[in-house]
Amino acid sequence: MSKYRVQGGNRLVGDIYIGGCKNACLPILSAVVLANDVCRISNIPNISDALLSLDILEALGAKIKRINKNTVDIDPRTITSHVVPHDLAQHMRASYYFLGSLLGRFGDARVSMPGGCNFGVRPIDQHLKGFQALGATVPAIIENGMIDASATQLIGNSIYLDVVSVGATINVMLAAVKARGTTIIENAAKEPHVVDVANFLNTMGADVRGAGTDTIKICGVRVLHGVEYSIIPDQIEAGTYMACAVATGGDIILHGVIPKHLESISAKLREMGAQVSEDDDLVHVIMEGPIKACNVKTMPHPGFPTDMQPQVAALLAIAEGTSIITESIWDNRFRYVDELRRMGAQATVDGKVAVFQGVKSLNGCPVKAVDLRAGAAMMIAALAANGQTEIEDIQYIERGYENFLEKLHSVGADICRIDIPTITSMRA
Ligand code: EPU
Numbered sequence: 001m002s003k004y005r006v007q008g009g010n011r012l013v014g015d016i017y018i019g020g021c022k023n024a025c026l027p028i029l030s031a032v033v034l035a036n037d038v039c040r041i042s043n044i045p046n047i048s049d050a051l052l053s054l055d056i057l058e059a060l061g062a063k064i065k066r067i068n069k070n071t072v073d074i075d076p077r078t079i080t081s082h083v084v085p086h087d088l089a090q091h092m093r094a095s096y097y098f099l100g101s102l103l104g105r106f107g108d109a110r111v112s113m114p115g116g117c118n119f120g121v122r123p124i125d126q127h128l129k130g131f132q133a134l135g136a137t138v139p140a141i142i143e144n145g146m147i148d149a150s151a152t153q154l155i156g157n158s159i160y161l162d163v164v165s166v167g168a169t170i171n172v173m174l175a176a177v178k179a180r181g182t183t184i185i186e187n188a189a190k191e192p193h194v195v196d197v198a199n200f201l202n203t204m205g206a207d208v209r210g211a212g213t214d215t216i217k218i219c220g221v222r223v224l225h226g227v228e229y230s231i232i233p234d235q236i237e238a239g240t241y242m243a244c245a246v247a248t249g250g251d252i253i254l255h256g257v258i259p260k261h262l263e264s265i266s267a268k269l270r271e272m273g274a275q276v277s278e279d280d281d282l283v284h285v286i287m288e289g290p291i292k293a294c295n296v297k298t299m300p301h302p303g304f305p306t307d308m309q310p311q312v313a314a315l316l317a318i319a320e321g322t323s324i325i326t327e328s329i330w331d332n333r334f335r336y337v338d339e340l341r342r343m344g345a346q347a348t349v350d351g352k353v354a355v356f357q358g359v360k361s362l363n364g365c366p367v368k369a370v371d372l373r374a375g376a377a378m379m380i381a382a383l384a385a386n387g388q389t390e391i392e393d394i395q396y397i398e399r400g401y402e403n404f405l406e407k408l409h410s411v412g413a414d415i416c417r418i419d420i421p422t423i424t425s426m427r428a
Pocket of ligand 1: 022126
């Protein structure tokens with residue numbers, strides 16, 4: 001068990017290099033199952049969720065060779081199992097992507113109900129509806145925590161998603177790329193990571209068109225080849241450090257980003273008073289003066305991403321005036337507000353709406369990371385706060401932010417990791 005100790009008040013200045021996108025990496029690692037030869041995947045973020053995906057691949061029988069810190073060779077030819085063990089699947093939401101890829105490869109997939117961050121009910125009915133439309137048998141009700149999907153032959157079909165779902169869009173793509181005939185996904189998610197997965201599949205020889213729009217057309221192919229592929233940069237990691245710059249009145253240049261993917265975040269931070277400028281693969285954020293209050297509503301891409309909602313809330317907690325945040329993707333993504341309140345934030349939550357009455361400053365105290373992005377929000381609040389904050393449950397943060405402490409430290413944050421002795425080791 002570890003926690004972060006943060007001494008607030010330092011102005012963050014300097015350069016940060018952004019890693020690969022978690023939410024593209026996880027489905028891409030699952031998609032390797034579909035290839036008939038070795039795939040070299042680079043720009044894999046150094047996060048625990050990516051390591052877990054590699055563990056799942058190994059448990060299925062794939063051979064993994066680490067080339068360097070962010071690059072691996074994966075040989076899927078030795079995969080023989082179509083069962084993702086519960087002890088691995090339970091820790092990560094994205095383990096459900098193995099349903100689509102194993103179904104596409106073997107016509108059979110058995111995956112334990114996925115775990116992941118808890119922000120309300122997280123159904124997968126649209127994934128199952130998609131598999132069923134392709135001819136798979138799926139469970140009407142999930143028993144014993146396992147999901148079984150099987151098909152003698154997947155056959156292309158038209159699928160209208162009732163909700164815009166990143167997971168269902170990608171999972172149906174994974175199952176459909178080797179199906180017989182053409183699949184059309186309507187009301188598809190348009191996130192950059194959906195496009196990246198489609199690009200990866202196409203590099204392997206798939207025929208996926210329209211990713212990034214709300215209609216995706218997939219013509220099934222018989223074989224997908226081994227390829228070399230580099231994952232896109234992480235939009236949310238970049239957005240989080242942009243928020244750190246704003247929180248501390250700082251000046252940070254983010255390198256290795258795709259500025260277009262950051263447009264909705266940049267626009268919101270400008271509304272809060274930040275100067276945000278862009279060049280080829282960098283974004284520069286300078287904050288001078290007080291943060292201005294504003295309203296935020298999360299939406300599917302290209303709207304403001306739900307995965308940046310807690311981080312901007314930490315900013316609005318210390319903005320001048322009143323801000324309203326409306327969460328329109330998840331039912332219960334304001335659990336972190338109680339933690340911000342412990343630091344002195346004035347906020348009320350009513351269902352999917354939170355109102356922040358900005359305070360002059362927050363005060364450091366012990367807080368918890370209740371989920372991944374909530375943990376990032378705690379860090380932002382702590383960096384801006386008076387005094388010292390200790391953030392517990394950092395395993396959530398390390399699921400999605402690579403070298404978090406090192407990157408923040410490199411721009412001047414006063415921050416360290418403390419190992420908390422377990423009861424057993426205290427007794428020993
Ligand atoms: N939904 C359904 N049925 C489904 C699938 C989704 O009703 O079958 C609903 C969900 O309950 C939610 C909405 O549709 O209200 C959107 O869910 P989506 O399927 O898009 O979410 P996801 O694929 O489970 C991914 C990211 C999340 C991110 C959301 C929304 C991964 C591994 N996770 O989740 O990322 O919040 O899309 O953009 O890609 C994070 O990185 O911190 C994170 C939580």
